[in-house]
Amino acid sequence: MxxxxxxxxxxxxxxxxxxxxxxxxxxxxxxxQDAPTWVAIPAHIFFTALLFGIVFTGxxxxxxxxxPFTTAAVAVLAYITAEIIFWTLAFPGAQPYRYTYLDxxxxxxxxxxxxxxxxVLFRKPKIIGK
Amino acid sequence: MKQALRTHMTVLFPLLFxxxxxxxxxxxxxxxxxxxxxxxxxxxxLWHYLVVxxxxxxxxxxxxxxxxxxxxxxxxxxxxxFLFLIEVVVFRYMYSGxxxxxxxxDWIIPVFFAASGVxxxxxxxx
Numbered sequence: 001m002x003x004x005x006x007x008x009x010x011x012x013x014x015x016x017x018x019x020x021x022x023x024x025x026x027x028x029x030x031x032x033q034d035a036p037t038w039v040a041i042p043a044h045i046f047f048t049a050l051l052f053g054i055v056f057t058g059x060x061x062x063x064x065x066x067x068p069f070t071t072a073a074v075a076v077l078a079y080i081t082a083e084i085i086f087w088t089l090a091f092p093g094a095q096p097y098r099y100t101y102l103d104x105x106x107x108x109x110x111x112x113x114x115x116x117x118x119x120v121l122f123r124k125p126k127i128i129g130k
Numbered sequence: 131m132k133q134a135l136r137t138h139m140t141v142l143f144p145l146l147f148x149x150x151x152x153x154x155x156x157x158x159x160x161x162x163x164x165x166x167x168x169x170x171x172x173x174x175x176l177w178h179y180l181v182v183x184x185x186x187x188x189x190x191x192x193x194x195x196x197x198x199x200x201x202x203x204x205x206x207x208x209x210x211x212f213l214f215l216i217e218v219v220v221f222r223y224m225y226s227g228x229x230x231x232x233x234x235x236d237w238i239i240p241v242f243f244a245a246s247g248v249x250x251x252x253x254x255x256x
Contacts, residue, residue, distance in 0.1 A: 099203045
């Protein structure tokens with residue numbers, strides 16, 4: 001497997017794909033803001049896996065040689081930057097989920113995993129065994 | 131001037147202090163990686179996860195026992211920022227070998243265990 005490299009990849013499409021996924025999940029979670037925790041947390045995890053999966057499958061169809069690790073790393077940085085800008089600086093306290101392990105760390109890990117494995121499955125040439 | 135300096139120090143000191151704890155945990159993990167990289171792939175991965183989770187858990191158990199500058203979530207988030215900074219500085223500017231470990235099994239999962247270790251330590255102490 002080749003080592004990940006930022007030089008070979010355009011960052012803007014990754015950032016856009018990450019922001020579209022993150023914005024869609026945040027938008028859906030606003031509808032569930034008053035839902036009980038046992039509904040909101042599984043829904044957050046489910047929407048994260050679904051939307052990041054769909055968007056990044058599309059991304060890898062367009063950018064077939066994108067490296068999964070580089071893509072996941074840049075997408076996660078964009079995700080965290082969006083969190084800081086929107087829910088910490090611009091609209092503090094308005095985030096549609098809580099900053100806890102189950103409601104934030106797990107969905108972020110799921111998003112990272114989905115982005116990475118969408119790349120492993122859909123990029124060309126395929127990366128096998130990673 | 132003195133007031134501004136004091137305000138800066140009250141923010142900077144807790145941040146730097148947290149960063150030092152991340153540095154200690156990171157060094158413990160690197161010691162493991164450097165000594166035990168010859169293990170079979172299966173045992174290396176297993177021990178890597180245990181050492182990463184364990185090192186961050188134990189170091190931050192000490193941290194949370196004595197300090198509470200930030201909430202548990204904020205401590206974990208800031209710790210991960212420091213971890214990324216250390217990784218970028220070391221592997222971008224001080225390391226010239228292959229970056230073979232930048233993959234899901236050897237990097238993304240260990241970072242998740244590191245974050246979980248910090249969070250678990252804070253949760254346990256709280």
